[in-house]
Amino acid sequence: GEDVEQSLFLSVREGDSSVINCTYTDSSSTYLYWYKQEPGAGLQLLTYIFSNMDMKQDQRLTVLLNKKDKHLSLRIADTQTGDSAIYFCAEMAPLTGTASKLTFGTGTRLQVTL
Amino acid sequence: DAGVIQSPRHEVTEMGQEVTLRCKPISGHNSLFWYRQTMMRGLELLIYFNNNVPIDDSGMPEDRFSAKMPNASFSTLKIQPSEPRDSAVYFCASSLRGAGGGYTFGSGTRLTVV
Numbered sequence: 001g002e003d004v005e006q007s008l009f010l011s012v013r014e015g016d017s018s019v020i021n022c023t024y025t026d027s028s029s030t031y032l033y034w035y036k037q038e039p040g041a042g043l044q045l046l047t048y049i050f051s052n053m054d055m056k057q058d059q060r061l062t063v064l065l066n067k068k069d070k071h072l073s074l075r076i077a078d079t080q081t082g083d084s085a086i087y088f089c090a091e092m093a094p095l096t097g098t099a100s101k102l103t104f105g106t107g108t109r110l111q112v113t114l
Numbered sequence: 115d116a117g118v119i120q121s122p123r124h125e126v127t128e129m130g131q132e133v134t135l136r137c138k139p140i141s142g143h144n145s146l147f148w149y150r151q152t153m154m155r156g157l158e159l160l161i162y163f164n165n166n167v168p169i170d171d172s173g174m175p176e177d178r179f180s181a182k183m184p185n186a187s188f189s190t191l192k193i194q195p196s197e198p199r200d201s202a203v204y205f206c207a208s209s210l211r212g213a214g215g216g217y218t219f220g221s222g223t224r225l226t227v228v
Contacts, residue, residue: 033216042118042205042219088157092216101170102147102217104157 004105006089011111018076020108022089025070029091032065033102034074037086046074046087076110084112118220120206126226132194135223138187139208147217148181148191149205157205163189196227 003025012018024032030051035043049056049063049072056063062075076083089105119138127133139146147162161171163183171181178197183189193200203224207217 031216035216035219042221043207043217045216045218048216090216101159101162106156 004089004091004103006087006105006108008106009109009111011113012079014079014081014112014114016079018074018079018083018110018112020074020076020087020089020110022072022074022105023070024072024089024091024103024105026091026093026103027067027070028093031092032063032072033090033092034061034063034072035088035090035104037088037107039085043088079110079112081112081114084110086110118206118208118218120204120220120223122223123221124224124226126228127196129197129227130195131227132192133196133200133225133227135191135204135206135225137189137191137206137220139189139206140218141187143208143210143218144186145209146183146189147207147209148189149207150202151205151222152202160191193225196225198227201225201227 006022031048033048034046036046037043047058047061047063049065054065060077064073072089086107086109088107090102092102121136145164148160150158150160160173161181162169166183179193181191203222205219205222207219209217
């Protein structure tokens with residue numbers, strides 16, 4: 001079955017790095033995603049990684065994928081107060097003949113302190 | 115592109131009333147998803163459509179909930195009759211099947227049933 005797990009809360013100081021972790025169960029996942037949700041807003045796609053990749057870097061964001069352990073992480077370098085939000089991990093598993101389906105984690109609330 | 119457009123942004127209604135939420139997906143996207151978000155249960159997939167056809171409605175909580183997609187540019191989620199426990203933020207998202215870019219979410223409709 002599909003299950004995506006994340007820790008609920010992370011607090012970091014401004015300027016430090018943040019690492020948000022996620023574990024998933026579906027080995028057929030093709031893509032894995034990180035979404036950001038700011039208060040009162042919808043989910044915004046931050047970045048994604050194809051399942052045959054180990055790492056993807058995009059400016060301050062680094063995604064690491066350990067497919068053997070089904071573990072995904074998002075590292076935010078030089079964390080800023082504007083990074084305070086809820087971060088959702090999601091996996092996409094293809095459904096034969098139909099739409100691909102995203103399964104979301106519970107979300108990690110990142111709090112950035114001064 | 116204006117993105118996924120949802121209306122209304124906020125809805126306050128009395129218990130027992132009918133509520134209709136609306137969604138306009140991104141032009142060219144062929145999959146559409148309705149999600150519900152609450153503090154207690156997080157993000158829940160209610161139903162999704164592929165090429166306007168409902169594929170999986172197993173997430174719809176009760177018969178009081180129904181969704182339609184009469185054409186590629188419009189979908190509705192209806193609750194009749196509404197109950198206080200339906201209070202949540204309802205998100206619509208769309209995607210292009212086969213693409214790795216994930217879903218694009220609307221800004222959501224915050225529903226309060228009193």
